[in-house]
Amino acid sequence: MGFNHNQILLAAVIILVNSFCFQALEIRRYRFVVKEASFKRLCEKKKILTVNGKFPGPTIKAHKGDTIVVDVINQGQYNITIHWHGVKQPRNPWSDGPEYITQCPIQPGGRFSQKVIFSKEEGTLWWHAHSDWSRATVHGAIIVYPRLGASYPFPKPKAEIPIILGEWWKEDVMQVMEEFVGSGGQPRDSDAYTINGQPGDLYPCSRAHTFKVKVKRGNTYLLRVVNAALNEILFFGVANHNLTVVNTDAAYTKRLTAPYIVITPGQTMDCLLQADQQPGGRYYIAARPYVSDSGVSFDNTTVTAVLQYSGGGGGSGASPELPSLPPINDTSAAVNFSFSLRSLNSKLHPAAVPEKITKRIVTTVSINALPCAAAEGCRGPNGTRLAASVSNISFVNPTIDILEAYVYNVPGVFGKGFPDAPPLVFNYTAEFLPVELQIPARATEVKLVKYNSVLEIVFQGTNLVAGLDHPMHLHGFSFYVVGWGLGNFNAVKDPLNYNLVDPQMRTTVMVPINGWTAVRFKADNPGVWFMHCHVERHMTWGMETVFIVRSGRGPEQRVLPPPPDMPPC
Numbered sequence: 099m100g101f102n103h104n105q106i107l108l109a110a111v112i113i114l115v116n117s118f119c120f121q122a123l124e125i126r127r128y129r130f131v132v133k134e135a136s137f138k139r140l141c142e143k144k145k146i147l148t149v150n151g152k153f154p155g156p157t158i159k160a161h162k163g164d165t166i167v168v169d170v171i172n173q174g175q176y177n178i179t180i181h182w183h184g185v186k187q188p189r190n191p192w193s194d195g196p197e198y199i200t201q202c203p204i205q206p207g208g209r210f211s212q213k214v215i216f217s218k219e220e221g222t223l224w225w226h227a228h229s230d231w232s233r234a235t236v237h238g239a240i241i242v243y244p245r246l247g248a249s250y251p252f253p254k255p256k257a258e259i260p261i262i263l264g265e266w267w268k269e270d271v272m273q274v275m276e277e278f279v280g281s282g283g284q285p286r287d288s289d290a291y292t293i294n295g296q297p298g299d300l301y302p303c304s305r306a307h308t309f310k311v312k313v314k315r316g317n318t319y320l321l322r323v324v325n326a327a328l329n330e331i332l333f334f335g336v337a338n339h340n341l342t343v344v345n346t347d348a349a350y351t352k353r354l355t356a357p358y359i360v361i362t363p364g365q366t367m368d369c370l371l372q373a374d375q376q377p378g379g380r381y382y383i384a385a386r387p388y389v390s391d392s393g394v395s396f397d398n399t400t401v402t403a404v405l406q407y408s409g410g411g412g413g414s415g416a417s418p419e420l421p422s423l424p425p426i427n428d429t430s431a432a433v434n435f436s437f438s439l440r441s442l443n444s445k446l447h448p449a450a451v452p453e454k455i456t457k458r459i460v461t462t463v464s465i466n467a468l469p470c471a472a473a474e475g476c477r478g479p480n481g482t483r484l485a486a487s488v489s490n491i492s493f494v495n496p497t498i499d500i501l502e503a504y505v506y507n508v509p510g511v512f513g514k515g516f517p518d519a520p521p522l523v524f525n526y527t528a529e530f531l532p533v534e535l536q537i538p539a540r541a542t543e544v545k546l547v548k549y550n551s552v553l554e555i556v557f558q559g560t561n562l563v564a565g566l567d568h569p570m571h572l573h574g575f576s577f578y579v580v581g582w583g584l585g586n587f588n589a590v591k592d593p594l595n596y597n598l599v600d601p602q603m604r605t606t607v608m609v610p611i612n613g614w615t616a617v618r619f620k621a622d623n624p625g626v627w628f629m630h631c632h633v634e635r636h637m638t639w640g641m642e643t644v645f646i647v648r649s650g651r652g653p654e655q656r657v658l659p660p661p662p663d664m665p666p667c
């Protein structure tokens with residue numbers, strides 16, 4: 099079939115318009131060189147993996163709806179991938195990053211230009227390595243400002259202060275991971291938490307470099323808080339100041355004023371701080387963990403930074419006051435705060451909560467124990483090897499990525515058998531559970547869902563091996579947190595109490611210890627999307643699965659073509 103003149107003319111116009119738009123649309127490029135660099139912390143010098151030699155790495159700044167390109171160049175000695183945490187990447191799973199899920203790793207000497215497509219996100223997000231435990235040091239903030247001409251739904255703050263919470267080991271973190279995987283037990287505890295790379299005054303050899311913020315009485319500041327710690331949920335506060343949460347996971351919230359916040363690994367929170375204390379005043383900004391299980395050993399230290407008021411008479415030199423944070427094991431404080439948050443749900447930022455669902459998927463999230471294969475025994479309970487699962491499947495990473503296997507029909511890489519309900523119904527949160535139930539299946543099973551189906555996922559925590567809090571994170575989407583509770587989810591009664599008006603919208607949500615959380619979203623983003631616990635050790639143990647959202651019929655409903663430089667396996 100030939101083309102007529104009109105078609106040719108139309109094609110020419112389209113090409114012209116496209117190239118014009120392409121030029122007019124300035125695509126900002128970032129260069130991320132992954133390489134080792136030396137840092138001195140806790141009195142010892144150590145080499146860590148970084149981006150551009152910085153820890154934390156560079157901040158990406160964009161406006162709502164922008165597209166940027168990041169050239170990731172691997173000059174380190176490890177395989178690496180980079181994930182843009184909380185960025186939905188419409189139709190573009192290719193650049194999402196989790197290794198062996200959407201790409202094979204960028205090997206030493208390799209590079210990959212990743213297109214990062216912002217859409218509805220507005221607020222603070224972050225980027226991090228999504229391979230092994232590299233994200234301990236390979237991470238940084240992403241700030242998404244309102245579109246040009248638009249403004250925040252709150253008075254413009256005087257300044258913004260990124261607060262990136264991290265976790266530091268004296269040893270090489272890759273070695274910590276290898277030891278941990280080899281032993282079958284818990285990882286060794288970290289030695290410090292950090293705020294913007296610094297442990298602060300309460301740790302040895304750290305005082306001189308404590309992160310300090312200068313503020314002026316009368317001003318309001320925007321704290322952009324990211325929990326980049328590997329394994330711990332944190333309480334965070336500023337002495338003598340309340341924090342007013344206005345945004346979580348890059349979605350606006352109703353204002354919630356509290357003396358502290360609770361932030362899980364993977365979560366971000368924007369908080370207004372009113373500088374209403376006297377000139378010359380100095381106050382500690384501090385964070386320390388929330389840990390619900392008394393049987394788990396953890397790093398019980400406190401990281402600090404200093405809020406320093408300008409003016410005044412030079413100060414007394416006395417130590418600043420510490421904020422009063424809840425007891426380490428205060429589950430009711432953690433749960434109450436986490437589930438008090440609400441969507442802003444204003445005219446400009448409406449909540450659009452699905453009232454009807456296509457499908458409810460009930461999952462269990464469990465810690466498990468596998469028989470130990472090692473001759474020297476394993477360090478899990480009773481000599482077992484610790485594991486973790488979703489719906490009793492401990493996820494096994496394939497050796498080529500699921501996205502490419504799906505798109506190119508490579509057989510044998512993954513199964514489509516992830517269930518809609520846990521394979522066995524039992525009293526998930528009972529105090530004592532039979533030891534036989536602790537052993538999970540090990541497999542690479544994904545959930546295939548139709549384009550535009552409306553999904554509800556219930557995460558049911560279990561008390562197998564140990565009940566714990568699990569921050570569950572979904573790539574490719576934000577979801578509404580419509581319900582939660584302690585004990586077992588009741589499919590008849592609990593949905594009657596859902597909040598379908600103004601539930602918080604998140605990309606990472608806490609599933610409380612021996613409780614459940616229900617989330618809803620529309621599967622309108624075709625692609626391969628990872629879902630996992632953001633506690634790194636649980637992810638290493640297999641607490642994850644993959645959603646494959648099929649493409650729709652229309653041209654705008656299909657996964658974009660792959661970039662030409664996908665890293666090879």
Ligand SMILES: *[C@@H]1O[C@H](CO)[C@@H](O)[C@H](O)[C@H]1NC(C)=O
Binds near residue numbers: 338339355356
């Ligand atoms: C924090 O807010 C509460 C409730 O509004 C108030 O009672 C308290 O005085 C505030 N604390 C500070 C330090 O401003």
Ligand SMILES: *[C@@H]1O[C@H](CO)[C@@H](O)[C@H](O)[C@H]1NC(C)=O
Binds near residue numbers: 426
């Ligand atoms: C953790 O540290 C705090 C403050 O130093 C202390 O009060 C608490 O007892 C410690 N908790 C545990 C479980 O070690």
Ligand SMILES: *[C@@H]1O[C@H](CO)[C@@H](O)[C@H](O)[C@H]1NC(C)=O
Binds near residue numbers: 425427428429
């Ligand atoms: C928290 O720990 C303290 C001290 O170990 C203990 O007395 C208390 O019962 C614990 N609280 C909870 C809610 O487990």
Ligand SMILES: *[C@@H]1O[C@H](CO)[C@@H](O)[C@H](O)[C@H]1NC(C)=O
Binds near residue numbers: 354434
């Ligand atoms: C729960 O949290 C909200 C918001 O921080 C607070 O106003 C309320 O007092 C808390 N309730 C309890 C029982 O702690």
Ligand SMILES: *[C@@H]1O[C@H](CO)[C@@H](O)[C@H](O)[C@H]1NC(C)=O
Binds near residue numbers: 480
């Ligand atoms: C450890 O083994 C003993 C004896 O076989 C058993 O009674 C106990 O329940 C086991 N504990 C765990 C945590 O598996």
Ligand SMILES: *[C@@H]1O[C@H](CO)[C@@H](O)[C@H](O)[C@H]1NC(C)=O
Binds near residue numbers: 525527529530
């Ligand atoms: C499940 O276990 C919990 C905690 O031990 C208990 O309170 C509850 O009664 C049990 N539920 C059923 C249906 O047995």
Ligand SMILES: *[C@@H]1O[C@H](CO)[C@@H](O)[C@H](O)[C@H]1NC(C)=O
Binds near residue numbers: 490522535536
């Ligand atoms: C999980 O699967 C394993 C292997 O199929 C089975 O032995 C175990 O009973 C299952 N446990 C639960 C809680 O479903």
Ligand SMILES: *[C@@H]1O[C@H](CO)[C@@H](O)[C@H](O)[C@H]1NC(C)=O
Binds near residue numbers: 177203205497
């Ligand atoms: C790095 O990635 C390649 C490609 O997937 C893989 O073959 C290799 O085993 C990986 N190396 C390590 C140390 O994991």
Ligand SMILES: [Cu+2]
Binds near residue numbers: 567568633641
């Ligand atoms: Cu977890």
